[in-house]
Amino acid sequence: MNRPPHRFVILGGGTAGWMAACLIARRWGPAIASVTLVESPEIGIVGVGEGSTPQLKAFFDALDIAEAEWMPRCNATFKNGIRFRNWSDVPGYGSYFHPFQSDLDVHTAPAFFFHTRARRTGRDVCAHPDRFFLSARLAEARLGPKPTENFPFDVSYGYHFDAQLLGEFLRDHATGKLGVTHLPRKVETARRADQGELAALITDEGEEIAGDFFVDASGFRSALIQQALGEPFESFADNLFNDAAVAMPTPRGTGATGCETVSTALDSGWVWQIPLTNRTGNGYVYSSGFASADAAETELRRHLGLLDADISARHLRMKVGQVRRTWVHNCLAIGLAQGFIEPLEATALHIVHATLVDFIEAYDADHFGCAHADHFNAAIHARYEGIRDYIVCHYRMNRRSGGEYWRANAENQHLSSRLKAVMTAWFRGEELDAEVDRLGIQNYYSAISWHCLLAGYGQYPDAAMLRVPEADLPLADMARIDRFLSGCVMNFPGHDQLLAHLQ
Numbered sequence: 001m002n003r004p005p006h007r008f009v010i011l012g013g014g015t016a017g018w019m020a021a022c023l024i025a026r027r028w029g030p031a032i033a034s035v036t037l038v039e040s041p042e043i044g045i046v047g048v049g050e051g052s053t054p055q056l057k058a059f060f061d062a063l064d065i066a067e068a069e070w071m072p073r074c075n076a077t078f079k080n081g082i083r084f085r086n087w088s089d090v091p092g093y094g095s096y097f098h099p100f101q102s103d104l105d106v107h108t109a110p111a112f113f114f115h116t117r118a119r120r121t122g123r124d125v126c127a128h129p130d131r132f133f134l135s136a137r138l139a140e141a142r143l144g145p146k147p148t149e150n151f152p153f154d155v156s157y158g159y160h161f162d163a164q165l166l167g168e169f170l171r172d173h174a175t176g177k178l179g180v181t182h183l184p185r186k187v188e189t190a191r192r193a194d195q196g197e198l199a200a201l202i203t204d205e206g207e208e209i210a211g212d213f214f215v216d217a218s219g220f221r222s223a224l225i226q227q228a229l230g231e232p233f234e235s236f237a238d239n240l241f242n243d244a245a246v247a248m249p250t251p252r253g254t255g256a257t258g259c260e261t262v263s264t265a266l267d268s269g270w271v272w273q274i275p276l277t278n279r280t281g282n283g284y285v286y287s288s289g290f291a292s293a294d295a296a297e298t299e300l301r302r303h304l305g306l307l308d309a310d311i312s313a314r315h316l317r318m319k320v321g322q323v324r325r326t327w328v329h330n331c332l333a334i335g336l337a338q339g340f341i342e343p344l345e346a347t348a349l350h351i352v353h354a355t356l357v358d359f360i361e362a363y364d365a366d367h368f369g370c371a372h373a374d375h376f377n378a379a380i381h382a383r384y385e386g387i388r389d390y391i392v393c394h395y396r397m398n399r400r401s402g403g404e405y406w407r408a409n410a411e412n413q414h415l416s417s418r419l420k421a422v423m424t425a426w427f428r429g430e431e432l433d434a435e436v437d438r439l440g441i442q443n444y445y446s447a448i449s450w451h452c453l454l455a456g457y458g459q460y461p462d463a464a465m466l467r468v469p470e471a472d473l474p475l476a477d478m479a480r481i482d483r484f485l486s487g488c489v490m491n492f493p494g495h496d497q498l499l500a501h502l503q
């Protein structure tokens with residue numbers, strides 16, 4: 001018996017909405033599922049968010065979209081990781097690099113773990129993360145993360161991109177190759193059926209757009225999951241103080257194109273600097289409790305050397321937290337409608353993709369039924385908290401000596417029990433990788449990431465208290481690690497060379 005296609009209706013045409021449209025249409029195809037995306041051009045998209053984790057590569061791979069197809073259209077560059085500057089005043093720790101992982105890490109990470117532990121327990125040994133990881137070297141030398149063919153080791157990488165252009169690319173792909181219907185309409189409200197599930201969206205002109213399953217990708221408005229279905233929002237404001245941002249792109253600088261995000265701490269937050277092929281994205285993420293919008297803009301302009309420049313700034317507000325349940329009745333929330341953990345580690349699109357992958361699997365497994373929704377919701381909720389804890393740790397463990405904002409962060413007692421356990425293990429000189437495993441949080445951030453963060457800030461006993469390591473301590477030969485990484489680096493092309501190959 002032929003059944004009519006299952007009707008998916010997506011509200012919102014930001015990056016999240018189009019990612020959902022692409023993956024859903026691709027998974028089931030037009031004979032099984034129709035996909036309609038409704039968006040209001042009048043409302044528009046948030047249009048910021050220019051950095052990703054390696055998860056965005058998995059998204060494009062799932063759609064069989066080659067880098068040469070999308071990257072040039074989005075002015076995209078490769079990203080080896082994130083450099084954190086000025087988050088610590090400890091001498092020698094003014095900056096550190098948070099690398100994406102590589103196959104080569106098995107040769108250096110054990111030594112890094114051992115050295116950080118030796119240092120935590122009072123030995124004077126080298127324990128700065130930048131000395132141990134390939135991605136840090138690649139970023140420093142402005143090399144692309146894809147080695148030559150005769151060097152068969154994978155290095156994970158993310159991207160930088162123009163968010164507006166990425167949305168347009170995905171829209172064209174969804175409406176072109178995947179047959180998604182695009183309706184420019186402003187939705188006023190939603191009609192619910194007898195059991196409380198959504199039946200249709202109703203536009204401001206009274207038109208009904210009926211569906212079997214709805215995706216709320218309406219941004220911070222959260223028009224379906226929160227407004228129509230009343231799902232509560234759990235704020236992270238106690239853990240994460242930043243709630244505003246001011247963005248100010250600048251023309252591309254001269255010289256080789258950077259392949260790292262730079263995150264620099266300022267008085268009341270931090271500034272991102274993201275290199276695209278045609279410009280640099282800059283934005284100050286701050287707490288409105290500690291700086292006014294005007295003061296933040298002035299501080300950003302001063303930081304960029306643009307105090308008197310005629311470049312306009314864009315101010316944004318952020319709602320940081322998550323909806324209690326992501327999947328309620330026949331509605332899935334995605335993107336900013338689902339939640340947001342501030343942009344520090346560029347995790348928003350990562351969560352969008354991971355959520356969609358899990359949803360598609362769960363919905364498919366129950367043949368378009370909701371039997372797995374509870375399990376799915378619990379996993380998503382835990383993922384948000386796991387990622388949040390890692391972000392909170394950046395602020396709680398900062399080692400800046402001055403400023404009310406940084407002091408308040410350092411004194412913040414709203415910490416999850418898991419984060420407290422990580423910090424305790426670190427300061428007691430225990431094995432942190434074993435603790436990360438024990439807590440079951442390694443899928444959110446790996447032991448390498450936790451070590452890099454805490455070691456990168458110089459969270460060690462004061463230099464004056466360190467002692468010469470015992471002769472029989474099996475320390476790594478740092479000269480050997482340097483030679484190993486320098487040799488590996490020779491197999492990677494210049495970042496600009498790699499970008500030119502995509503054209």
Ligand SMILES: Cc1cc2nc3c(=O)[nH]c(=O)nc-3n(C[C@H](O)[C@H](O)[C@H](O)COP(=O)(O)OP(=O)(O)OC[C@H]3O[C@@H](n4cnc5c(N)ncnc54)[C@H](O)[C@@H]3O)c2cc1C
Pocket residue numbers: 011012013014015016017038039040041042043044045046047048049050051052163185186187188217218219220221223245283285316317318334335336337343346347348349350
């Ligand atoms: C300062 C800042 C920095 C960020 N940095 C990063 C980053 O580096 N990396 C990252 O991954 N993410 C980042 N993000 C998050 C990222 O911007 C978003 O996750 C991403 O853009 C997806 O947004 P969205 O699609 O959920 O919402 P939006 O872009 O806000 O789209 C919402 C859509 O819903 C539509 N809509 C809403 N209401 C209605 C209605 N009633 N009727 C019809 N249509 C409606 C709008 O028209 C729009 O199309 C950042 C966010 C902020 C605020």
